[in-house]
Amino acid sequence: MTKQKNREYKKSRKKPHHSKKQNSKQSSPQGNRKNEKSQGKPNTTDKHQRGKKRVTIEVTCSGLTSEGKGIIQWKGKQLEVANLLPGETAEVFVSKKGRFFNTELKRVINTSEDRANLPRLSYNEGVGCQIQHMNEQAQKRFKQNIIDELMKPFGKPEPIITMEHPYDYRNKNVMTFGMNKKRQIISGLYAENTHQIIPMERSIIHDPKADEIIQTIKGMMKSFKMQPYNEDNGRGFLRHVLVRVGKKSGEIMVVLVAASPMFKGKNNFVKALRKAHPEITTILLNVNKRNDSMVLGNQEKVLFGKGTITDTLCGLEFEISAKSFYQINPVQTEKLYTKAIEMAELTGEETVVDAYCGIGTIGLVASQQAGKVIGVELNKDAVRDAIRNSKRNGVKNARFYQGDAGEFMVQMAEHGEDVDVVFMDPPRSGSDEAFLSSLVKLKPKRVVYVSCNPETQARDLKYLVKYGYKVGEIQPVDMFPQTVHVESVAKLELK
Numbered sequence: 001m002t003k004q005k006n007r008e009y010k011k012s013r014k015k016p017h018h019s020k021k022q023n024s025k026q027s028s029p030q031g032n033r034k035n036e037k038s039q040g041k042p043n044t045t046d047k048h049q050r051g052k053k054r055v056t057i058e059v060t061c062s063g064l065t066s067e068g069k070g071i072i073q074w075k076g077k078q079l080e081v082a083n084l085l086p087g088e089t090a091e092v093f094v095s096k097k098g099r100f101f102n103t104e105l106k107r108v109i110n111t112s113e114d115r116a117n118l119p120r121l122s123y124n125e126g127v128g129c130q131i132q133h134m135n136e137q138a139q140k141r142f143k144q145n146i147i148d149e150l151m152k153p154f155g156k157p158e159p160i161i162t163m164e165h166p167y168d169y170r171n172k173n174v175m176t177f178g179m180n181k182k183r184q185i186i187s188g189l190y191a192e193n194t195h196q197i198i199p200m201e202r203s204i205i206h207d208p209k210a211d212e213i214i215q216t217i218k219g220m221m222k223s224f225k226m227q228p229y230n231e232d233n234g235r236g237f238l239r240h241v242l243v244r245v246g247k248k249s250g251e252i253m254v255v256l257v258a259a260s261p262m263f264k265g266k267n268n269f270v271k272a273l274r275k276a277h278p279e280i281t282t283i284l285l286n287v288n289k290r291n292d293s294m295v296l297g298n299q300e301k302v303l304f305g306k307g308t309i310t311d312t313l314c315g316l317e318f319e320i321s322a323k324s325f326y327q328i329n330p331v332q333t334e335k336l337y338t339k340a341i342e343m344a345e346l347t348g349e350e351t352v353v354d355a356y357c358g359i360g361t362i363g364l365v366a367s368q369q370a371g372k373v374i375g376v377e378l379n380k381d382a383v384r385d386a387i388r389n390s391k392r393n394g395v396k397n398a399r400f401y402q403g404d405a406g407e408f409m410v411q412m413a414e415h416g417e418d419v420d421v422v423f424m425d426p427p428r429s430g431s432d433e434a435f436l437s438s439l440v441k442l443k444p445k446r447v448v449y450v451s452c453n454p455e456t457q458a459r460d461l462k463y464l465v466k467y468g469y470k471v472g473e474i475q476p477v478d479m480f481p482q483t484v485h486v487e488s489v490a491k492l493e494l495k
């Protein structure tokens with residue numbers, strides 16, 4: 001890569017289209033005095049949470065952040081309120097923590113027509129679903145606006161592909177275990193940007209059976225003298241439980257993530273869990289001694305079954321290991337892959353690279369219409385799955401390699417390989433300069449860029465456009481209903 005290209009790439013990486021916001025309840029005091037007319041009026045002051053003062057204000061919401069929070073003005077400051085919609089008047093609690101303001105919706109006074117007519121949710125069922133208070137039309141508009149805005153430099157995206165039944169869709173649930181102040185075992189999700197567990201028994205987007213299994217495990221812990229892990233003092237055993245469900249096959253994997261490999265009474269535990277849920281097809285113990293936010297550690301032991309599950313996607317069967325990536329919404333994934341493969345315009349002759357290939361899903365589905373497929377993926381377990389999956393489906397024209405996709409592309413470019421089409425589906429952080437600079441050297445006719453983070457996708461598209469590609473169709477797909485996340489696939493052609 002030339003110095004000029006390097007500088008350009010770094011510059012574009014520094015400036016993502018939207019900047020990340022603060023903690024869910026915290027708003028920065030970045031307000032603007034001109035807006036004081038529309039400021040909320042303080043109603044009352046009360047005390048909560050160990051005597052901290054908070055005021056109740058009446059406000060009208062003027063817009064939405066890219067994280068789906070309502071924007072309000074108060075005392076010359078712009079604050080963000082979760083679960084509030086534009087045009088709504090509401091009572092909001094405001095309290096101050098350091099330089100930041102915490103807000104919490106107390107009561108909506110005038111309801112927007114965009115508000116979802118939800119059945120009453122039980123305790124915390126909507127945690128992690130930042131926009132579950134918007135109805136389907138409003139969610140669709142919200143996500144379309146995000147994509148349209150980000151992709152403005154490249155053309156007008158297609159209307160987003162939505163999901164018919166946008167609930168219970170996740171095939172993977174991960175719950176974290178801990179103790180509450182009454183020393184009762186709890187399981188739930190971390191509150192945004194913290195390691196504080198919000199107890200949760202059921203989520204509107206989780207697979208119901210997976211949630212049920214996690215509750216069974218929580219109920220069994222006391223009698224098996226199994227302590228939840230305490231991050232502060234390093235004591236205890238169970239950190240998380242991951243349940244993965246093959247939505248078509250019905251196979252179910254349970255992964256107990258523990259702080260230690262010493263699992264006393266594991267045989268009896270496995271027996272009791274299988275008795276309560278005969279539908280479980282495999283159980284694993286994963287050991288994670290790390291202190292970061294990664295759920296799974298490297299060490300893994302199969303306690304029951306074959307250690308993997310199988311599922312069907314786009315007519316092919318895929319074996320999936322605990323540590324491998326597998327798209328969490330298979331109904332929408334089929335629509336996404338169908339669109340991506342259509343964009344590749346394969347004729348049966350092409351050499352295709354499937355970069356960041358996971359367990360080989362896109363490459364193997366595309367292999368039926370390609371000359372040959374070369375897949376590259378960093379995760380060893382996923383590459384092993386991909387190789388097994390090509391054999392399982394009788395695919396003869398696909399090869400999978402383990403390694404960094406950027407380094408792999410550099411080598412391909414140095415060897416002057418011929419590549420016709422590249423599918424790329426990087427993680428949320430997007431691709432890197434090694435990958436992109438080699439991609440433009442390899443000059444494939446078409447690049448199909450699949451992304452779960454349109455901000456980094458837009459950044460990388462800008463690079464590819466600068467170095468010889470033009471963006472054709474851009475297709476957003478709602479893979480994550482009820483949340484602010486959106487998937488997008490873009491077709492690029494060599495100019």
Ligand SMILES: C[S@@+](CC[C@H](N)C(=O)[O-])C[C@H]1O[C@@H](n2cnc3c(N)ncnc32)[C@H](O)[C@@H]1O
Nearest residue numbers: 325327356357358377378379404405425426427
């Ligand atoms: C969004 S997933 C896509 C996987 C696959 N295309 C699919 O649809 O299931 C991104 C994948 O990139 C892999 N990955 C992350 N960093 C990588 C890198 N530097 N080189 C190669 N693969 C990487 C991850 O392990 C993960 O499997």
